[in-house]
Each structure stands twice: as C-alpha cells, then as structure tokens.
Amino acid sequence: MQAAGIIPNSQTYGILLDGLCKNGHISKALSLFHVMESCSLHLDIVEYNILIDAFCKDKKLDTARALFNNLSSKGLQPNVKTYTTMIQGFCEEGLLHEAKELFVKMEQNGCLPNDATYNTIIRGFIGQQKFYEALILVEEMVQRAFSGNASNFLLIVDILSTKGQDPALQELIKKFMPKDSHGMQEIE
The missing domain is CATH 1.25.40 (Serine Threonine Protein Phosphatase 5, Tetratricopeptide repeat)
Structure with missing residues (x-):
C-alpha cells in the first residue's frame, strides 16, 4: 500500500x-x-x-x-464490549469472583450491562455449577427486560439431565422458559 x-x-x-x-x-x-x-x-x-x-x-x-x-x-x-470480553475471559478461566467484581464495577463506572453481558456471566456461573448466583443474575436480567439466550438454556438442560434436580436450577429453568401470550409458562 x-x-x-x-x-x-x-x-x-x-x-x-x-x-x-x-x-x-x-x-x-x-x-x-x-x-x-x-x-x-x-x-x-x-x-x-x-x-x-x-x-x-x-x-x-x-x-x-x-x-x-x-x-x-x-x-x-471501556465500553460494554470491553467489559463483556473481560468478564467472559474471567469466567472461562473459572475466576468468577473477578468476573462478578468487574460486572459490578462496570455499572459503577457508568457502563450499563446489556443482554450479552448478562448471558456471559450467567453462563460462567452455570458452567461452574453456581446455580444460586446464576439465579440472582437471571432475576436481575429479567427485571431489566433482557432475556436469556438459547445456549444458556441448553447448558441448564444438559446439567439437569446429568446432575439431578437442584431446586435453584429448577427456578433458573423457569426464568428461561418462554411465556405464552397470556404470560403463562409454556412448559411446566
């Protein structure tokens, strides 16, 4: 050139x-x-x-x-992509505490998480079988009108089929289940 x-x-x-x-x-x-x-x-x-x-x-x-x-x-x-990338990096290395700290710091610094950020950190917690922590994040995500993605749902179903029935996991599944036009869970 x-x-x-x-x-x-x-x-x-x-x-x-x-x-x-x-x-x-x-x-x-x-x-x-x-x-x-x-x-x-x-x-x-x-x-x-x-x-x-x-x-x-x-x-x-x-x-x-x-x-x-x-x-x-x-x-x-840093923008939302920068934070999400770092959070994903921490999660993939099993550094959930660092991921959660950065997630909190993100918002404190005026950068609001988006659906990709939530799904990334939730996937990290689910992958480490930290279902209660994942459930708290799902609740927060739903309150902010974001929705879970299909890969997180598939991860939950896979864990359920191999690990048994954890009550926190059951609650997590209910949060990810699509609702019909009347606001009811489609699958119970």
Whole structure:
C-alpha cells in the first residue's frame, strides 16, 4: 500500500489487526499495534477491544487485563464490549469472583450491562455449577427486560439431565422458559 503512495489510516490498520488476531497471529497483531501507536494514529476502544478479545481467547488473561487496566492512561473508557470480553475471559478461566467484581464495577463506572453481558456471566456461573448466583443474575436480567439466550438454556438442560434436580436450577429453568401470550409458562 505504502509503496503505491497510499498511506493506511486507522480503519485500515484496525482491519489488519482484527484479521491477524482472528487467524491466531497475536504476536504479529501486537507488533502492528505498536506500529500504530508509533505512527501517532488515533487509537480508540475498537482496537483495544480487538486485542483484549484475542488475548482472552488465547488464555493470556494477564496481558488482556494489563491492556484493560491501561485504558484510562490512554484517555479511553471501556465500553460494554470491553467489559463483556473481560468478564467472559474471567469466567472461562473459572475466576468468577473477578468476573462478578468487574460486572459490578462496570455499572459503577457508568457502563450499563446489556443482554450479552448478562448471558456471559450467567453462563460462567452455570458452567461452574453456581446455580444460586446464576439465579440472582437471571432475576436481575429479567427485571431489566433482557432475556436469556438459547445456549444458556441448553447448558441448564444438559446439567439437569446429568446432575439431578437442584431446586435453584429448577427456578433458573423457569426464568428461561418462554411465556405464552397470556404470560403463562409454556412448559411446566
């Protein structure tokens, strides 16, 4: 591109960064990111989200956390995608306490969770068989007019079929069950 006299902009670099990360070339992506910084390109939360997501998926949570914690020094604020990505990273590593702390901190920092955030943390708690904690989050999610997703429901059904009848799990299932036009549970 540059040989043809075309200077790449932030968007072009962002696309390259995303492609490198999605294809598992995280070290090359990080090198490109440093080039972007050295070229004084305006980096926004999108580029950081790409890297944070890549490091979380690559199980390099400490690096993702360092990028996340460094955002304010760059004049950036995490958005709902940033928080959700970090929460998912914590959940996948079994760090539910950290996930819950970040979930609470998110709202304290003025960033409201969305349905993806709720479903992510609920899936984390269900996956670790923390059904009561998941139920509390489901209650909160429903109060905020968000709904559970199909993957969480399937996870609950799978656990029920192999682990027996936990009362908290039964309550969780009722919250995920669709209601008919009269507001009644379709399946009992």
